[in-house]
Amino acid sequence: MLRRGWRGLGSHGRSPQTHRMTVTKTKRLLTSNPIFRRGLQVGLLCLMVFAFLGAGDESRFNSLGHRLMCVCSCNQVLLECNHVGCTYSDRMRGELVAGLDRGENDDLTLQGFVQKYGPTVMAAPTTTGFNRVAWVMPFLALVLGLLSTVFIVLAWRKRPALAAPGAVLPVSGADLERFRTQARKDTEV
Amino acid sequence: MSQIGSFALLLALALSAYSFLAGALALAWPGPTSERLGETARRAGIATFALVFLAAVVLVTSAFQDDFSIAYLYHHSNRDLPAPYKFATLWSGQEGSLLFWSLLLAAYGLVLRLRHKTDARLFAYASAIIAAVQIFFLLLLNFAAHPFALMTGSLPTDGAGLNPLLQYPEMVIHPPMLYLGYVGFTVPFAFALGALIMRYPGEKWIRITRRWTMVTWAFLTCGVFLGAHWAYSVLGWGGYWGWDPVENASLMPWLTGTAFLHSVMMQEKRGMLKMWNMWLIFATFWLAILGTFLTRSGIISSVHAFAQSSIGGWFKWFLLITLVAFTFFFFKNKSHLRSEHKLESLISRESSFLFNNLLLLLACFTVLWGTWFPLISEYVQGNKVTVGPPFYNKVAIPVALLLLLLTAVGPLLAWRKTSLESLKRNFRGPALGALALGILMMVFGVRPWNDIAYFYALMAAMLAALVALTVTSEFIRGGRVISRHTGQSLLASMVHLWHRNTRRYGGYIVHFGVAVVVIGILGTPFNQDREKEMGYGDKMTIGPYTLVCESYTQDDSPNYSNEWAIINVFKGDRQITTMYPERRFYKASQQPQTLPRIRSTIKEDLYLTYEGLNETTGRPIIKAHLNPLVMWIWVGVLIMIGGTVLALIPSAAPVRVRAPARIETAPAGAGD
Numbered sequence: 001m002l003r004r005g006w007r008g009l010g011s012h013g014r015s016p017q018t019h020r021m022t023v024t025k026t027k028r029l030l031t032s033n034p035i036f037r038r039g040l041q042v043g044l045l046c047l048m049v050f051a052f053l054g055a056g057d058e059s060r061f062n063s064l065g066h067r068l069m070c071v072c073s074c075n076q077v078l079l080e081c082n083h084v085g086c087t088y089s090d091r092m093r094g095e096l097v098a099g100l101d102r103g104e105n106d107d108l109t110l111q112g113f114v115q116k117y118g119p120t121v122m123a124a125p126t127t128t129g130f131n132r133v134a135w136v137m138p139f140l141a142l143v144l145g146l147l148s149t150v151f152i153v154l155a156w157r158k159r160p161a162l163a164a165p166g167a168v169l170p171v172s173g174a175d176l177e178r179f180r181t182q183a184r185k186d187t188e189v
Numbered sequence: 190m191s192q193i194g195s196f197a198l199l200l201a202l203a204l205s206a207y208s209f210l211a212g213a214l215a216l217a218w219p220g221p222t223s224e225r226l227g228e229t230a231r232r233a234g235i236a237t238f239a240l241v242f243l244a245a246v247v248l249v250t251s252a253f254q255d256d257f258s259i260a261y262l263y264h265h266s267n268r269d270l271p272a273p274y275k276f277a278t279l280w281s282g283q284e285g286s287l288l289f290w291s292l293l294l295a296a297y298g299l300v301l302r303l304r305h306k307t308d309a310r311l312f313a314y315a316s317a318i319i320a321a322v323q324i325f326f327l328l329l330l331n332f333a334a335h336p337f338a339l340m341t342g343s344l345p346t347d348g349a350g351l352n353p354l355l356q357y358p359e360m361v362i363h364p365p366m367l368y369l370g371y372v373g374f375t376v377p378f379a380f381a382l383g384a385l386i387m388r389y390p391g392e393k394w395i396r397i398t399r400r401w402t403m404v405t406w407a408f409l410t411c412g413v414f415l416g417a418h419w420a421y422s423v424l425g426w427g428g429y430w431g432w433d434p435v436e437n438a439s440l441m442p443w444l445t446g447t448a449f450l451h452s453v454m455m456q457e458k459r460g461m462l463k464m465w466n467m468w469l470i471f472a473t474f475w476l477a478i479l480g481t482f483l484t485r486s487g488i489i490s491s492v493h494a495f496a497q498s499s500i501g502g503w504f505k506w507f508l509l510i511t512l513v514a515f516t517f518f519f520f521k522n523k524s525h526l527r528s529e530h531k532l533e534s535l536i537s538r539e540s541s542f543l544f545n546n547l548l549l550l551l552a553c554f555t556v557l558w559g560t561w562f563p564l565i566s567e568y569v570q571g572n573k574v575t576v577g578p579p580f581y582n583k584v585a586i587p588v589a590l591l592l593l594l595l596t597a598v599g600p601l602l603a604w605r606k607t608s609l610e611s612l613k614r615n616f617r618g619p620a621l622g623a624l625a626l627g628i629l630m631m632v633f634g635v636r637p638w639n640d641i642a643y644f645y646a647l648m649a650a651m652l653a654a655l656v657a658l659t660v661t662s663e664f665i666r667g668g669r670v671i672s673r674h675t676g677q678s679l680l681a682s683m684v685h686l687w688h689r690n691t692r693r694y695g696g697y698i699v700h701f702g703v704a705v706v707v708i709g710i711l712g713t714p715f716n717q718d719r720e721k722e723m724g725y726g727d728k729m730t731i732g733p734y735t736l737v738c739e740s741y742t743q744d745d746s747p748n749y750s751n752e753w754a755i756i757n758v759f760k761g762d763r764q765i766t767t768m769y770p771e772r773r774f775y776k777a778s779q780q781p782q783t784l785p786r787i788r789s790t791i792k793e794d795l796y797l798t799y800e801g802l803n804e805t806t807g808r809p810i811i812k813a814h815l816n817p818l819v820m821w822i823w824v825g826v827l828i829m830i831g832g833t834v835l836a837l838i839p840s841a842a843p844v845r846v847r848a849p850a851r852i853e854t855a856p857a858g859a860g861d
Contacts, residue, residue, distance in 0.1 A: 069575050075433060077578060080426040123577035125562065130570050134562045138555040138584045145547045153540060156461075156532035 060100060064109060065093065067124070071117050078123075092117075191259050191337040194247035198288075198337070201240035201295075202327040205320045208233035212317035216310075216387075227313050234302050234316055237323060238295035245279060245292045248336055252278040257345050260338045261285060267348035267777035269747035273361050274351055280364040281355050283500070284336035289364070290481075291326040293372040294319065301376060311394055314383025315376070322375055325507045333500045350777025353749075357423045363415040367439055370409025371477040374446060376401045378474035381467055386518050388525040395457045400837060402453070406446050407833040413439045414826040425783040425798045427718060427814035429822070432581045437560045438480030441553050445473040448549035455542050458604060463526035464519075465546070471515050476553070478508060483560065534606035541599040548592045555584050586645050593652040593707060596700050597659045615666075619658035627651040642714035649711040656704035660697045667694075688841045695836025702832055705825030712793075712818030720812040722803050723754065732815040734795055735759040739767070741809045749773040749782075754799055754809045758788065770799035770811060794819045 062079065070081035072088040078096070081089040092113070099109040113121045125131035208230045215227035248261070252275045257263040265282040266275055274281075280289040298319045305312040330336065377398040384394040416439060421429035430436060449469040455462045482504035532539055559576040567573045601607070601615045630647055631637070637644035668683035677685065687694040721729045723738035730736070741754040753771035757764055768786040775782065788795040796814040803810060 067579055069577060076426055076431065080428060080431075118572070120573055120575045123575055124579035124583075125566070125574045125576060130566065131574060134558070134566075134574075134576065134580065135584070137558055138551070138588075141554050141558075142551055142588075145551055149543055149547050153532055153535065153543065156528070157535075 060106070061096060064100075064106060065096060067110065067122065068092070068096070068113055069121055069123050071121055190247055190251050190254075190256060191339060194244045194251075194337040195335070197240045197244040197247065198327060198330050198335075201237050201244070201291075202324065202331050204233045204240065205237045205323040205327055208237060209317055209320035209324060212313060212320060216313055216317065230320075231302050231305060231313070231316060234298050234320055237320070238299040241288070241292045241295040241327075244336075245288055248285060248288060249276060249279055252276070255348070257348050258340055259336075260340050261336045263340055263345055263348045265348070265351055267350040267748075269777070270348075270351055270356075271748070273358070274356055277355070277361045277364075278351065280368070281351055281360075284330070284334045284338075286364065286368070287326060287329055287334050288336045290368055290372055291323065291330060293365075293368055294323055294326065294375060297373060297376050298323065301379075307397060308393070310387065311380065311383055311389060311397070314387055315379040318379035318382050319375060322379075325503075329500060329503055333503055348777060350775055350780075353773065353775045353778060353780050353782035354423055356748075356775070356782075357419060359415055359419040359422065363412060363419050366408050366415055367412030370405055370412045370446075371439075371442065371480070373401065373405030373408055374442060374470070374473045374477055376405070377449075378470050381470045382515065382518065385467060385522050385525070388522055392457050392460070395453055399453075399457075402446070402450060403833055403837055406443075406450055407830055409439070409443050409446060410826065410829055410833070413443055414823070418823060421819070422785065422787065423782075425785045427716070427785075427796050427798075427812075427816060428713075429819070432559070432576075432578050434483055434560050435480075437556045438476075438483050441480060441556055442473045442476040444549050444553040444556070445469055445476055448546045448553075449473055451542050451549075452546050455539055459539060461528045461532075461539065462542075463528060464523060467519060467526065469546075471511075472553075475508065475511060476557075478504065478511070482508065536602065536607045536609065536612060538599070538602045538604045538607075541595055541602050545592070545595050545599065548588055548595065552585060552588045552592070555581070555588065559584070582642075582645075589707075590645070590648050590652060593649065593656060593703075596703060597652060597655040600659055600663055600697060600700070615662065616659075619655050619662055622658045623651040623655040626654045640714065646711040646714050649707050653704040653707040653711070656700055656707075660701045660704075663697060664694070687835065691838045691840045692836045695832050695834075695838070698832030698835055699829050700832075702825045702828030702830075705828055706822050707825075709818050709821030709823075709825055712816065712821075715817045717815040718812060720800065720810060722806065722808050723756075723811050724806070724808045727808075729811065729813060731795075731813045732793070733760055734813075734815070736797070736811070736813060738809070738811070748777070749775045752799065752802060752809070754811060756797060756811065758795065768795075768797050770797040772799045772801060789820045791820055793817045 065079035066077055068078040070076050070078050070086065070089045070092065072081065072086045074081055074086065078089060078092055095113070095116075096109065099112060104112070110122065119126075125134040127135060210230075211226050211233065212230035215223040215230060248259075251259055252262050252266050253272070255262075255266070255268050257266075261282060261284045262278065265285065266278045270278075278285060280286045298316065301312060301319065302316055305316070380394050380398045380401075383389070413436075416436065417429040420431065420436075421427075449466065452462050452469060453466050456466050482501060534540070559580055562576045563573045597619065598612075598616070601612055603611075627647055627650065630650055635643050635647050637647045664683050664686065665679070667686040668679050670682075671677065671685050672679050672682040675682065675685070717731060719729055719731045721727070723729060723736075723741075725738060725740065727738045728735055735758075737757045737759065739755040739757050741752070743752050744750065751771050751773040753769050756768045756770065758766045758768060766788055768788060770786045771784040773782045773784060774780075783798050783800070785796055785798045787797075794814075794816040796816055798812045798814075800810040800812050802808065
């Protein structure tokens with residue numbers, strides 16, 4: 001069934017002659033182009049690596065602890081607070097462990113911290129309400145920047161050449177000096 | 190003594206005001222009389238340096254004499270403070286650091302004014318602009334943050350002491366480096382603005398300021414990374430970069446300064462991006478001032494905010510005035526900044542610089558946005574939010590990876606146009622090498638599908654390898670050409686190659702250093718840490734190391750009392766070292782401080798902190814971090830600085846050839 005499907009897909013909409021030509025082309029590509037062959041081998045190797053190596057368990061405590069701030073005003077991530085005599089971080093870590101032991105999911109655990117310590121306990125803005133703006137702006141800037149750059153590049157490329165071929169224009173002293181300077185700059189090592 | 194300092198600052202203000210006004214008048218109405226007036230303005234600028242220097246000497250001398258009648262010294266020093274930190278008192282607090290800033294600006298101004306014969310008129314403009322900036326700092330020093338303000342009431346017998354975090358050897362060199370960088374960007378800015386106002390013909394001003402910019406950039410790089418090293422060695426949380434507002438403040442001008450260093454080459458070589466460069470150098474200068482405003486005004490809380498006060502208003506006005514003045518001159522003379530050439534191909538050095546600038550600016554915007562968002566949120570929602578490492582890691586890392594890709598590809602692109610064929614030919618080897626490294630990393634356990642951090646680490650490793658291999662292949666290819674002609678060894682040929690174009694190949698070494706730094710950073714996702722209460726003979730294992738507590742004790746010195754543990758470190762059965770993590774309690778300031786101990790190797794850092802005593806058991810709590818590859822960061826920075834120094838050395842003079850010679854094919858991207 002699968003083979004039939006594959007065969008059907010491979011020959012869909014093509015004449016037998018075109019199909020033969022494509023197969024020959026592919027064979028030639030596989031046998032004669034070493035870069036393509038090597039690329040294919042590397043790709044296969046990557047696939048094998050992905051297929052045979054399994055994924056490990058992630059530490060939820062570590063992950064959540066790095067998404068929270070210590071509230072002792074040390075401005076450090078909860079799991080990195082080493083404030084001598086800090087009265088908050090140990091207690092907060094304990095609360096985090098307790099939340100995980102209760103089987104709460106990540107959102108519920110974090111929500112508990114926000115309710116108790118306020119929104120500044122989260123190490124990064126949430127993705128709700130106005131806080132979304134924090135995340136959107138850098139990507140918006142990227143898109144605008146890319147568009148502007150593309151626009152600039154296109155505008156520069158469309159800019160007319162200095163003089164039409166064959167049309168020799170008289171060059172004044174100041175322009176001549178400018179051209180000389182440019183020629184020196186372009187040819188210096 | 191304090192009166193001498195106060196008087197020196199007041200006179201310095203008067204002289205810098207004269208330097209600015211007389212300089213501006215002489216430039217506005219040129220003539221024989223105005224030349225003499227301009228000369229007096231230049232000399233007034235030089236005298237400003239002498240007076241600010243005198244004020245700084247007075248403050249340092251008073252610190253050594255324990256003159257606690259000066260309020261600044263009372264708050265930042267004490268009798269038992271070691272001599273190097275008494276010297277460092279100059280930049281340990283707000284008033285002192287503003288004086289230090291003013292001193293550095295005056296020193297830069299001095300060098301500029303002494304070298305005025307290079308181009309008298311352009312230098313006169315730059316001198317007047319520097320004097321204007323100097324007026325702002327001297328106004329602050331005289332009227333808002335006076336370093337010689339006196340204590341009121343009965344005189345204290347001892348000072349309140351220096352912040353313990355600042356009592357570390359690196360604090361003696363980190364702030365000066367950072368300030369040299371911050372203040373230094375005033376000089377290229379002053380030249381750029383001067384060139385804009387006078388509609389300076391050509392790009393000579395860029396050649397004049399090239400060394401200033403590179404030296405300044407090197408200082409700022411040193412300052413930023415020394416700060417990171419200081420945080421790593423002193424703050425004791427096992428990391429070196431926490432995206433703190435003060436760290437961000439130093440990173441922003443570094444990013445725009447790096448963009449300027451690249452794009453200015455386009456103006457120099459191709460007469461393009463003139464308007465852009467004006468804004469870029471202005472933004473760099475402006476961000477350096479904005480950084481000071483952020484950290485000194487107290488509007489944004491920071492773990493580094495050692496001094497906060499009400500000088501924010503002064504900075505706001507200064508930032509506004511500079512923005513208005515620059516915008517006015519820009520629009521007045523922008524017709525002078527038209528581009529001379531068009532972009533001939535998308536695959537060219539020019540377009541790579543454009544995208545490099547876009548990404549650096551985007552990174553800067555992200556950092557600025559993240560730093561300001563808590564305030565914006567408070568204004569809009571009525572409550573502050575925290576913008577910490579998770580935000581920056583998600584947003585800034587992809588940008589950094591793209592930048593790294595451009596760093597790898599850029600050197601392979603030639604000015605004007607590069608053929609796809611030559612790009613493929615030169616890129617194939619490094620790309621295959623990077624791919625091989627990626628596969629090896631996955632085979633050895635880096636599973637990018639497990640954690641996004643591993644994915645970033647893998648990409649960063651591959652791209653860093655790509656940069657390193659591209660740079661190496663450029664050196665080898667160029668070296669081989671020279672070797673064929675001269676018969677020199679490949680190494681000697683590569684040195685010869687560098688000497689022929691120091692700026693280009695010095696720049697490549699800087700890129701190589703960046704790749705090494707990135708390799709160091711990508712160790713972060715593999716950090717491990719353990720914490721344990723350790724009595725006599727107790728053991729803790731972390732990675733390949735076994736830590737055994739031999740003893741723990743207490744000590745006392747005039748400046749502080751301390752508790753510390755003696756930890757023997759074993760690798761297998763062999764003892765490799767003994768470490769002494771410590772906690773101090775500074776008497777004058779009544780503040781505690783953790784002092785980590787670090788054993789660095791090329792593979793990993795073993796980082797121990799003494800967290801404190803368990804009051805019930807009386808035993809110390811030791812925290813151990815195992816941070817892979819951290820040393821690579823510091824080595825990478827040294828390579829970056831070395832590359833900058835090599836780029837600063839003048840290239841060998843081109844050899845004049847009488848007979849026509851066959852031209853050898855140059856490596857891709859030839860010509861800087």
